[in-house]
Amino acid sequence: MNMEDDLLKQARALYKDRLRIALSAMLIVFTTTCYVFYNLALRGTDVPDGSVGGSTQGFQAAVSFNTIGFTISILLMALVFRFWSWAFLPGPAAIFTLGVLEGILGPKVTIEQVIGKRFNVTLENGMQFEVSCRTRNRGTDEWFSYRLVTSPLEGNGLREVALRHGFALKNDRFVATVSSDELHQRTFLLTKAMMVASSTI
Amino acid sequence: MENNTESASVYELIQLMSSLNDTRRSILNALAHIYPRSVSGVQLSRLIGYSGKSRSLYRGVIAHLTELEMIQIDQLTPKLYAIRINNEHPLLSVLVSLCRIHGEQSRNLYLKALEEE
Numbered sequence: 001m002n003m004e005d006d007l008l009k010q011a012r013a014l015y016k017d018r019l020r021i022a023l024s025a026m027l028i029v030f031t032t033t034c035y036v037f038y039n040l041a042l043r044g045t046d047v048p049d050g051s052v053g054g055s056t057q058g059f060q061a062a063v064s065f066n067t068i069g070f071t072i073s074i075l076l077m078a079l080v081f082r083f084w085s086w087a088f089l090p091g092p093a094a095i096f097t098l099g100v101l102e103g104i105l106g107p108k109v110t111i112e113q114v115i116g117k118r119f120n121v122t123l124e125n126g127m128q129f130e131v132s133c134r135t136r137n138r139g140t141d142e143w144f145s146y147r148l149v150t151s152p153l154e155g156n157g158l159r160e161v162a163l164r165h166g167f168a169l170k171n172d173r174f175v176a177t178v179s180s181d182e183l184h185q186r187t188f189l190l191t192k193a194m195m196v197a198s199s200t201i
Numbered sequence: 202m203e204n205n206t207e208s209a210s211v212y213e214l215i216q217l218m219s220s221l222n223d224t225r226r227s228i229l230n231a232l233a234h235i236y237p238r239s240v241s242g243v244q245l246s247r248l249i250g251y252s253g254k255s256r257s258l259y260r261g262v263i264a265h266l267t268e269l270e271m272i273q274i275d276q277l278t279p280k281l282y283a284i285r286i287n288n289e290h291p292l293l294s295v296l297v298s299l300c301r302i303h304g305e306q307s308r309n310l311y312l313k314a315l316e317e318e
Contacts, residue, residue, distance in 0.1 A: 140261035141253050164291050166217050168268050177265045185220035 011093035087115045100183050127194050144180040155200040165193035214292045232286035233296045234308045239285035
């Protein structure tokens with residue numbers, strides 16, 4: 001347990017560092033490009049002397065084709081970063097998650113790591129559930145919470161089964177949001193609940 | 202037979218409670234003891250010794266517990282909520298009745314803590 005907590009601590013630090021590095025890199029790129037580009041653009045505009053004022057020159061540079069490209073590239077960088085943080089868990093957190101899932105479910109289950117911080121788990125009997133990780137829950141101080149969602153189930157009294165194992169029933173799926181220290185126990189109860197549900201068909 | 206289903210429920214209740222983390226467990230514990238009374242978010246965070254902001258308690262833990270139908274929230278005014286345990290929940294009703302039968306002293310402690318503001 002201690003080691004796992006360390007992993008999450010590492011992951012959290014990594015995530016924050018990553019954010020900081022990305023932000024500062026973007027800031028540096030932005031300022032240097034701004035400086036180089038507008039300096040050259042202003043100096044490089046070949047305008048007949050006296051015909052236009054400085055403000056018009058500046059305006060010409062600002063609406064030039066290059067500016068549009070520049071804005072697009074900045075947006076693209078932001079987009080790439082956004083995608084990156086949506087798609088990938090910090091390494092230690094992925095190790096933690098895989099470790100916990102494999103630990104409680106045994107070596108025979110298949111766990112597939114999917115882009116978007118998700119893990120698809122297939123049990124020996126073919127039942128499936130998805131574990132998706134949220135790095136940070138907005139408005140709370142929770143780090144690394146997980147959303148457990150099973151594949152659609154059939155059976156009688158599913159709701160009762162779900163509630164008795166600490167899950168909610170939504171669209172015939174068992175769902176719950178669990179914290180990282182609950183992941184182990186609640187995955188365990190989830191698989192048990194799925195077994196119970198399948199035996200009521 | 203009757204006894205057997207009862208102990209099965211108690212077993213499941215223990216399993217359920219031990220799968221929850223500290224904060225959620227102490228919320229259910231406190232609310233089960235004081236049932237049918239309800240508390241406000243601030244009272245609850247004091248009752249369970251929660252150090253963070255009660256706003257983050259709302260958006261995280263309490264929202265999750267509500268989704269699981271473990272607790273019920275009544276909005277009294279835009280800013281005031283009444284939180285209580287859901288006695289309709291198949292296992293928490295067991296917990297509530299256990300607390301009623303055996304938890305007299307603990308309930309008094311909880312209620313005293315609530316009075317003192």
